[in-house]
Amino acid sequence: MIAPSAPNPMLEVSDLHVVFGTGRLRVDAVKGVSFSVEAGGAYGLVGESGSGKSTVLRAICGLAPVTGGTVRIDRREVETPRDKGFYRTVQMVFQDPYGSLHPRHTVDQTLAEPLAIHGERDAEARILGALREVGLGPSFRFRYPHQLSGGQRQRVAIARALILRPKVLLLDEPTSALDASVQAEILNLLEQLRRTFGLTYVLVSHDLAVVAHLCDRLLVMQHGEAVEETSAAALRTGTVASDYTRSLVAASRGYAREPAEREPVLRSSG
Amino acid sequence: MANGEMANGEVEGGTAGAGSAESIRHSPLAIRPLLEVEDLHVRFHLRTGTVHAVRGLSFALGRERLGIVGESGSGKSQTGRAILGLTPPPGEVTAKRLAFDGIDLLTASRRQLRALRGGRMTMVMQDPKFSLNPVMTIGEQIVEAYRAHNPKAGRAEAKAKALAMLEAVRMRDPGRVFALYPHEVSGGMGQRAMIAMMLVTDPDLLIADEPTSALDVTVSTEVLRILDDLVSERGMGLILISHDLKLVSSFCDRVLVMYAGRVMEEVRAGALHEARHPYTQGLMRCLPTLQGGTHPLPTLDRDPAWAR
Numbered sequence: 001m002i003a004p005s006a007p008n009p010m011l012e013v014s015d016l017h018v019v020f021g022t023g024r025l026r027v028d029a030v031k032g033v034s035f036s037v038e039a040g041g042a043y044g045l046v047g048e049s050g051s052g053k054s055t056v057l058r059a060i061c062g063l064a065p066v067t068g069g070t071v072r073i074d075r076r077e078v079e080t081p082r083d084k085g086f087y088r089t090v091q092m093v094f095q096d097p098y099g100s101l102h103p104r105h106t107v108d109q110t111l112a113e114p115l116a117i118h119g120e121r122d123a124e125a126r127i128l129g130a131l132r133e134v135g136l137g138p139s140f141r142f143r144y145p146h147q148l149s150g151g152q153r154q155r156v157a158i159a160r161a162l163i164l165r166p167k168v169l170l171l172d173e174p175t176s177a178l179d180a181s182v183q184a185e186i187l188n189l190l191e192q193l194r195r196t197f198g199l200t201y202v203l204v205s206h207d208l209a210v211v212a213h214l215c216d217r218l219l220v221m222q223h224g225e226a227v228e229e230t231s232a233a234a235l236r237t238g239t240v241a242s243d244y245t246r247s248l249v250a251a252s253r254g255y256a257r258e259p260a261e262r263e264p265v266l267r268s269s270g
Numbered sequence: 271m272a273n274g275e276m277a278n279g280e281v282e283g284g285t286a287g288a289g290s291a292e293s294i295r296h297s298p299l300a301i302r303p304l305l306e307v308e309d310l311h312v313r314f315h316l317r318t319g320t321v322h323a324v325r326g327l328s329f330a331l332g333r334e335r336l337g338i339v340g341e342s343g344s345g346k347s348q349t350g351r352a353i354l355g356l357t358p359p360p361g362e363v364t365a366k367r368l369a370f371d372g373i374d375l376l377t378a379s380r381r382q383l384r385a386l387r388g389g390r391m392t393m394v395m396q397d398p399k400f401s402l403n404p405v406m407t408i409g410e411q412i413v414e415a416y417r418a419h420n421p422k423a424g425r426a427e428a429k430a431k432a433l434a435m436l437e438a439v440r441m442r443d444p445g446r447v448f449a450l451y452p453h454e455v456s457g458g459m460g461q462r463a464m465i466a467m468m469l470v471t472d473p474d475l476l477i478a479d480e481p482t483s484a485l486d487v488t489v490s491t492e493v494l495r496i497l498d499d500l501v502s503e504r505g506m507g508l509i510l511i512s513h514d515l516k517l518v519s520s521f522c523d524r525v526l527v528m529y530a531g532r533v534m535e536e537v538r539a540g541a542l543h544e545a546r547h548p549y550t551q552g553l554m555r556c557l558p559t560l561q562g563g564t565h566p567l568p569t570l571d572r573d574p575a576w577a578r
Binding site: 048049150179180181183184185187188191192206207208209210212213214232235236247248249250251252253254255256257 | 341342457486487488489490491494495498513515516517519520521552553556557558559560561562563565566567568569570
């Protein structure tokens with residue numbers, strides 16, 4: 001599948017393949033996925049577990065091996081291993097704020113680490129600024145993760161990702177471990193930060209409504225392959241091409257008791 | 271029997287509150303409610319103070335589908351556990367009345383409770399990975415559950431029951447699944463096996479605590495459909511506990527919305543838009559929708575008075 005190229009692409013993924021293991025244990029996690037995101041855009045990846053959506057993100061930022069295809073950031077192909085400059089441009093926010101923050105580091109230590117690695121000065125002011133940007137006061141600076149709620153932790157994780165002023169933020173299910181009301185706060189924060197800093201987002205989620213809320217375009221994946229690229233507007237009007245996407249849209253509307261809603265294509269778990 | 275207290279007391283027939291007309295429709299034969307809960311409290315006495323997880327919960331359940339919805343910490347799961355007597359220590363459960371089919375669960379002996387639990391009232395937990403025994407095949411586990419509550423049943427009978435149950439949860443090849451270990455099946459199959467194990471004893475009450483949260487949306491629809499069909503076929507009472515307002519309201523007959531250990535309001539399913547409590551309204555509004563909701567999303571302002 002050839003992705004229509006954006007006029008001013010910040011991120012281009014073309015014919016990406018990710019393979020884990022060899023021989024009998026070989027798993028083709030991602031099989032030829034292509035898409036591109038324009039600067040300042042927000043792009044969604046949706047699909048069921050095992051569809052390869054998270055692996056695409058991990059491959060972009062070097063946490064999974066790129067077996068084939070290319071990843072370009074700002075028209076430059078990324079090198080393996082990724083250099084420091086890459087991580088200045090691309091940062092990631094993980095799903096579980098309980099697992100992604102060091103339990104014995106204070107918020108201050110967590111936020112100081114990327115600054116130290118990249119030899120940034122003025123850490124004090126940067127940390128306070130980063131906390132302010134994500135809506136946390138200076139009083140949170142010397143707390144440990146266990147002294148924070150789930151939503152506050154995710155704010156700290158976002159602050160850590162943003163403190164180097166990256167251009168691209170990779171978001172791997174950033175709200176699925178959170179309560180609905182906290183999810184709304186984090187989604188609002190992400191939207192506002194994208195506007196303020198002109199960030200480019202790639203958002204992975206199993207929740208179609210979250211993706212449609214934050215992203216303009218999205219890629220539906222299944223079994224490591226792209227099923228179709230569509231837009232939030234198309235989801236709204238229901239004008240999607242594939243049966244699989246249609247079944248995802250139906251499932252996200254809640255439980256339907258009518259037998260007419262049965263989708264024979266979904267018998268994939270047996 | 272406690273009857274007049276609850277707005278949804280089915281015993282009262284026409285004399286009860288507005289909610290009862292709905293409940294009656296689903297349980298025309300109910301002489302007394304299957305489950306009566308009145309002024310249920312669950313407290314955890316910790317070194318750092320007492321956590322009051324459930325604070326004065328009352329409801330009655332007939333052979334219907336009741337949803338309990340709330341955010342984390344609302345006490346919804348502790349409610350389910352307290353009913354089954356599964357409150358972990360140092361939890362303390364008190365109630366004016368907690369009765370299953372007329373049997374007082376607070377004064378029942380351990381032996382009586384053991385016979386009820388897993389037999390006439392059962393529970394499906396969130397993640398089959400943790401609730402199935404990893405070193406027993408799925409079939410053996412269902413057989414064990416069946417024989418524990420039917421001591422006279424022979425192995426052959428129990429096996430036939432287990433296979434029939436696996437077929438009832440739409441396993442494509444029950445004989446093959448019977449011999450598989452939990453790690454050899456997918457999450458959706460594991461959860462269906464769990465449901466098979468919980469329903470093989472023909473319970474009257476099933477409590478499902480986030481039964482589909484660990485599953486993909488599409489698989490979860492299938493699991494819910496199986497649950498739905500079995501519950502209506504067998505005329506069981508079902509309590510579905512979930513954080514997902516949309517799911518619960520589309521699945522259940524009525525929904526209790528919980529916050530800080532209390533019921534904020536009871537809503538008739540399908541009439542969620544008529545919800546009057548600001549908490550329920552706020553919960554609904556803060557969900558992003560495919561239809562393209564508002565930007566930014568309205569956030570929920572918690573009124574301290576709700577928790578009082």
